[in-house]
Amino acid sequence: MDTNHSTPTYVSPPVVHPFEAKDAIDQVSNTAQLAFDASARTSVTTAGNTHTSNPTPLSFDPSNAPSLSSSSSSFTAAGKEHYDHTTITASAASGFPKPSATTAARNSPTPSDSTTAAAQAAQQQLGQDYGPKSPMSKSRQMVVFLGILMVLFLAALDQSIVTTALPSISKDFNNFSEISWVGTGFLLTMTAIQPLYGVAADLAGRKRTMMFANAVFFVGSALCGAAQSMNMLIIGRAIQGIGGSGILTLSLILVADIVPLRNRGKYQSLTAFVYALASVFGPLLGGVFSDNVTWRWAFYINLPVGAVGMVLLVVFLHMNRPKNMSLKTAMRGLDYAGIGLLIGSIIMILLGLNWGADAKYKWDSAVILSLLIVGVLVMAAFFFNEWKVAANPIIPLRLLGTLSLGMTYFPVFVDGFVSMGLLFFLPLYSQAVHGASAIESGVELLPYVCMSSAVAIVVGQLASRWGTYKEFIIVGWIAGVLSTGLMVLFDENTSRGRMAGILLVQGVSLGAVVNTQLLAVHAQLKNPADMALATSLWTLLRTFGGVFGVALGGTLVQSSLSTANASKYAQDIKGIADLSPELQEPVLKAFVEGLQKIFILLAAFSGAALLASFFIEKVAMDGSGNVDDDNVGQGDVQELEDTRQRQPVEKLNDSPHPLSTV
Incomplete structure (x- = not known):
């Protein structure tokens, strides 16, 4: 009898419930995509100055795949440890190609393509991964997003909630001369600090930066609520702006870290929905309170x-922290000159724009001219510093280094310009022409908000399904040109129904572009490690566009009313509806003419954004468009495709695999 051969025994495959299997497959697919994105991130050395432009592809050994319990669909401790060292390609679940052995050998730090070498390379590449510490189940992901949306709603709400509360605030403090600083203080700090959160997110980690922003926002809110003087209220609002800026930026960064690029539009549409709701319900809640x-x-x-939102994030959000770099080293390498120049230039430009629009000083006064001219010069010095001086710039010029990226960021600025301009001036139009109250003027914006939210959700779903963004951006700006062009026809006799119809078209525009433009930025990044900096630049340009739109619009209205000797109504639009008919007609006519000039300006900017959108590069969002043609030959590309074809979905039933029971 031959004792060298054992009799094979049949082992029945593990029984997995269909719903558990689907959840596990979704989890592994999401993990594979996030790991694919993480493997593309640039490695950062301890000094923080050495970057690897071509990340090492990571190999996958099915025999070492992490196990999932069929009852809980969670990674075991051993599986998690292995995941920290290797990227789970899981081609069957996600459709991503498995890197070839030749490609891995060529790009690995050593000639060896053994499992040990691959694991070491994987560990090095994933050292700067800012994503979740472990794969997130659907339920955990939903709880995390609920927390993000709750704090995001409050940060967005505070941009508009004080507008209807200002009369009561100024009356309580008997201080009307400094009331504008309640809004200006918040706006200044929010805009000036925004770019720094991208740097902080990379140095301190996403979660800790988000917690810091929330804590600062809560401190500012408490100071504002308990303020016993106008100065204390203004200080509280400035602190709120610092925290709110971080919440707005980190919300988008967290979404990008948690969700793969291909599926990101679905979740970003929720942030757009919450932001739109806050913009409209802010004045309503302020008036009610x-x-x-x-x-x-x-x-x-x-x-x-x-x-509540912060507790949800503390308990359920577990993100990786930066590695291979001490805090002391990171602080020593910061671009302090760039930080000072950027904050100084933004503050001077915003003060000049706001004081000119509020008619505190004339536009040709020495104060306004000095602020604007010096602010622009300091901004030029900032860009020179980022280009030639800074070793680790806070806004690397490579983010604007291609025509396509520049053409992507410009419509982002225009989006803020148009959306904030409409949210500010359309309620004033309703109050002056329709005699609406603050609450009623907010209700008249509901068609705009509801349509933009619905379109944003639909576009997010379609962008994820089709893996594209450019077509939505173009269609959105076509709708924007049409709607703002029709708004030029608004006059003293425009009905609520006609206004609602045009706002529905404008809602299509906002909903189609607000998420897809951020997807376009993320998809075009040559270095995925720039994601946080690119996102903070996106929020800065959109916010600054909104400030610019409100300031220019206020100047046009103020100039038109001054021509009719009715400048005082620029601060009391509601009072126009209470005038006698003989006095109301010329004042209302001057006000509407000022608004028509604003709408012409919005239509012109929308047309420019439409033209720019045709120059945006279309990049695949599923990883297939990220092959570096300079470093991967045609044979390697063909091998990747062959590997994908050799691993159909049915292979998931082979053992061992991620659905194996322990």
């Missing part, structure tokens, strides 16, 4: 609601 309780609750509301 001021009339029925106290204006202080416009700030106190942030504490209980924000605390």
Whole structure:
């Protein structure tokens, strides 16, 4: 009898419930895509100055795949440890090609293509991965996004909630001369600090930076609610702006870290929906609190609601922290000159724009001219510093280094210019022409908000399904040119129905572009490690566009009313509806003419954004468009395709595999 051969025994495959199998496959697919993105991130050395432009592809050994329990669909401790060292390609679940052995050998730090070498390369490449520490289940992901949306809603709400509370605030403090600083203080710090959060997210990690921003926002909210003087309220608003800026930026960065690029549009549409709701319901809530309780609750509301969102993030959000770089080294390498120049230039430009628009100083006064001219010169010095001086610039010029990226960022600026301009001036139009109250003017914006939110959700789903973004951007700006062009026809007799119809078209424009433009930025990044910096630049340009739009619009309205000797109504639009007919007609006519000039300006900028959108490069969002043609030969590309074809979905039933029971 031959004892060298054992009799084979049949082992029945593990029984997995269909729903558990689907959840596990989705989880592994999502993990594979995130690992694919992470493997493309640039490795950062301890000094923080050496970058690897061609990341090492990571090999996958099915025999060492992490196990998933069929009952819980969670990674075992051994599986998690292995995941930290190797990228799970999981071609069957995600459709991503498996890197060839030749490609891995050529790009690996050593000639060996053994499992040990691959694991070491994987560990080095994933050292700067900022994504989740472990794969997130669907339920955990939903809880995390609920927390993100809750704090995001409050940060966005505070940009508009004080507009209807200002009369009550100025009356309580008996201070009308400094009331504009309640809004200006928030706007200044929010815009000036925004670019720094991209740097902080890379140095300190996403979660800790988000927690810091929330804590600062809560402190500012508490100070505003308890303020006993106008100066204390202004200080509180400035602190709120610092925290709110971080919340807005980190919300988008977290979405990008948690969700693969291909599926990102679905979740970013939720952030757009929440932001739109906050923009409209802010004035409504501010009016309700001021009339029925106290204006202080416009700030106190942030504490209980924000605390719930923050607890959800603390408990359920577990993100990787930066590795291979000490805090001391990171702080020593910061671009302090760039930080100072950028903040200084933004503050001077914003002050000049706001004071000119509020008619605090004439546009040709020495104060306004000095602020604007010096601010522009300091901004030029900032860009020179980023280009020639800074070793680690806070806004690397490579983010604007291609025609396509430049043409992508320009419509982002225009989007902020148009959307904030409409959200600011359309309620004033409703109050002056239709005699609407603050609450009623907010209700008249609901067609715009509802349509933009619905379109954003639909476009997010379609962008994820089709893997494209450019077509939506073009269609969105076509709708934008059409709607803003029709708004030029608004006059003293425009009905609510006609206004609602045009706003529906404008809602299509906003919903189609607000998410896809950020997807376009992320998809075109040559270095995925720039994702946080690119996102902070996106938020900065959109915010600055909004400030620019409101300032220019206010100047046009102020100039038109001054011509009719009715400048005082620039700060009291509601008072126009209360005038006698003989006085109301010329004042209302001057006000509408000023608004028509704004709409002409919005239509012109929308047309420029439409032209720019045709120059945006179309990049595949599933990883297939990220092959570096300079470093991968045609044979390697063909081998990747052959590997994909050799691993159909049915292979998931082979053992061992991610659905194997322990």
